[in-house]
Amino acid sequence: MIRQRKGVVAVGGLLALGTLIGLIGLIGLLGCDRGIEHPGRKPFEYSCGICHRIGNILAKRKDPEGWRRTVTAMRQRGARLNDEEAESVIRYLATIRPLK
Numbered sequence: 001m002i003r004q005r006k007g008v009v010a011v012g013g014l015l016a017l018g019t020l021i022g023l024i025g026l027i028g029l030l031g032c033d034r035g036i037e038h039p040g041r042k043p044f045e046y047s048c049g050i051c052h053r054i055g056n057i058l059a060k061r062k063d064p065e066g067w068r069r070t071v072t073a074m075r076q077r078g079a080r081l082n083d084e085e086a087e088s089v090i091r092y093l094a095t096i097r098p099l100k
């Protein structure tokens with residue numbers, strides 16, 4: 001009986017440890033600088049993600065005018081953003097991917 005309980009505790013402990021490690025891994029993955037909470041994030045991911053891998057866009061850095069030119073060019077190519085969304089996407093990208 002006591003032995004059994006120990007077993008349960010051991011398995012439970014292992015599971016908890018596994019979950020913890022999994023969570024840390026997940027946070028690590030999410031935390032690899034793929035974005036922040038920002039009103040521009042959703043429109044960016046939805047509309048730019050149609051043609052690009054988000055990671056490829058985020059590999060670039062530009063000043064705000066550079067991002068403005070890119071977003072304007074992409075709207076001409078078919079990115080579906082209204083003016084307000086385009087502004088917030090520009091701000092978002094200029095915030096998380098400024099020139100170094």
Ligand code: HEC
Nearest residue numbers: 044047048050051052057060070071074077078079080089
């Ligand atoms: C309809 C498809 C499409 C959508 C939607 C789209 N793009 Fe593009 N994008 C392209 C194509 C095609 C190219 C390559 C040709 C070029 O460089 O103009 C490109 C190139 C780029 C480049 C590399 C050239 C540069 O200016 O640095 C970036 C960065 C980029 N897109 C960002 C974005 C962002 C940000 C959005 C969302 C606002 C977006 N794209 C939406 C098709 C698209």
